Each structure stands twice: as C-alpha cells, then as structure tokens.
Amino acid sequence: MKNIKLIAIFVLTLFFTVTSCDNEPIEGDFGQNGNDNEVSCAEATQNLSQISTIYGTTTPDDVNYTVICNDYAVALQNMIDSCGDATGAIQDLLDNLDCPALPDDCSIAITVVASAQAAYESDPTNDTFCLAYKAALQNQITECGDPTGSLQTTINGLSCNETAEVSIVGTWELVAFTVNGETTDVCLGEIEIFTETMYQYQEAFGDNCENLSEVSALEPYTLIGNELTITEDGISYVYEVLELTETTLVYQEEYTDTGEEFVEVHTFERQ
Numbered sequence: 001m002k003n004i005k006l007i008a009i010f011v012l013t014l015f016f017t018v019t020s021c022d023n024e025p026i027e028g029d030f031g032q033n034g035n036d037n038e039v040s041c042a043e044a045t046q047n048l049s050q051i052s053t054i055y056g057t058t059t060p061d062d063v064n065y066t067v068i069c070n071d072y073a074v075a076l077q078n079m080i081d082s083c084g085d086a087t088g089a090i091q092d093l094l095d096n097l098d099c100p101a102l103p104d105d106c107s108i109a110i111t112v113v114a115s116a117q118a119a120y121e122s123d124p125t126n127d128t129f130c131l132a133y134k135a136a137l138q139n140q141i142t143e144c145g146d147p148t149g150s151l152q153t154t155i156n157g158l159s160c161n162e163t164a165e166v167s168i169v170g171t172w173e174l175v176a177f178t179v180n181g182e183t184t185d186v187c188l189g190e191i192e193i194f195t196e197t198m199y200q201y202q203e204a205f206g207d208n209c210e211n212l213s214e215v216s217a218l219e220p221y222t223l224i225g226n227e228l229t230i231t232e233d234g235i236s237y238v239y240e241v242l243e244l245t246e247t248t249l250v251y252q253e254e255y256t257d258t259g260e261e262f263v264e265v266h267t268f269e270r271q
Helices: 002-019 039-057 065-083 089-096 102-120 127-144 150-157
Strands: 168-178 192-194 198-202 220-225 227-232 235-244 248-257 262-271
Touching: 039 089, 065 089, 127 150, 150 220
Parallel strands: none
Antiparallel strands: 168 192, 168 262, 192 198, 198 220, 220 227, 227 235, 235 248, 248 262
C-alpha cells in the first residue's frame, strides 16, 4: 500500500508540473459533493494536489481514511474530466483505488448537499437557499467528517443573512379569499393576531363587512417550516404557508367535502 501511494504521488507530481499554468491557485471543494458541477482544469489540479498530499499520509486504520480515500477518488475523476488523461496514468490510479464504502448516512448527507448547492448556485442572493446549503454542509460534517477542512471553508465563505426569516408575529387583515381559484362573498377585513405562541381573531360582518366581532379567546398555534397549525376548541387545523414577508401573509387549506376537493387561499396584509 505504501509503495502504491509513493508511485501515485510521483505520477501526480509529474502531471501537476506538466499542467501547471499562470493561474492563481484556487481553493475548491474537492470533497464528495456527489454533484455534476464542472470545475476548471486549474481548480481540479489544485484540488487534487491538496487531497493527494493528505491521502498519501493517511493510513487505512485512520478514523478519517474512508472519507479521505473517497475524496481522493472524486478529485482524480474531476482531474480526468477537466484536464484529460492522455496517458491513462490517472485512470490507472483511480482503478487501483479500493476505498471503503461510505456509510449510508454520509452518502445521504452528500446527496442533500448536492441538491442544496444547486439551489443556492441558481440564486446566491436567496437567503433561504443559502441557509439550507449551510445547514446541509454542517450535516455532512457531522455524518462524514471534514478531515481536509474544505467543507468548513465553504461554510465560512457563505454570507447568509441569519435573520432573513420573517416572523408571523403581529396583526394581519384579510384582503383576499378564494376557493378553488374563485372569489367568494366571504367578508374581507377579518383580523388575525399572532403572538409568539398564541392566536386569536376578529370576524368581519355587516352589509358592507364594516363591523368586527369581539376578539376571540387565545388559542395555541405552531409554525414549523411552512406548516401552520392552529388549534381552535381542541381541533387542530393545518395550513400551508405560501408566502410570508414583512407585509404579506398567504396560506392555504386543502380539504374534501362530500367527495369534492377544495383549496382555500387566504391573503393577509400586515397592520
């Protein structure tokens, strides 16, 4: 095993010398990202140079060997894909690798990172995507480890707005209501009030919906992700939040009545 590693390092050293260019070194993610994102030849060369050094000094009984070996395999493949392999020397190194299989939880974590990364790269200004990508990377560190530090480096380079999530707490007025996409004669102007954990409302009524009922009793609610659950008189009603901004709240309820499916969409403005 040691001789094979020494040969591999020698072959790669020759290749790095041949493919070296005037580009500044680029620190990339040479880990097991499980995605199809292309990297430049310069990036692939730099990444493989880094991971091959770590792989060359890691023994199979090292706790991080499985992750490092698989990182090395990915870097070799990226090198072939991005720079070519006219002599077949890199492919020989890849074929002779016998990396242990990654644990299932690690493989799943890598797949999740790939999806989160794709979403984030489609819109880097979207803080929701940024935070999801960051959480996925942190989970990969937990499940797979981060012996090279590349995952943590990526996390450190993200500029997510940690306070991007808008709070539902406040007073909201119903300004639109539809059933299966059609407006109804339901009175608009209903008021819904959310504290940190409790909910209450005032119904609008009258010929012109100009009146409001007394404020209802406080009832508990939860908002987990986009699932809003409001409990009234011991019965829990589940709504899907479609939009929540500083000014607008939109949620919908889906239900079946006498065999017919209905979708109610409630749109509110913050007061």
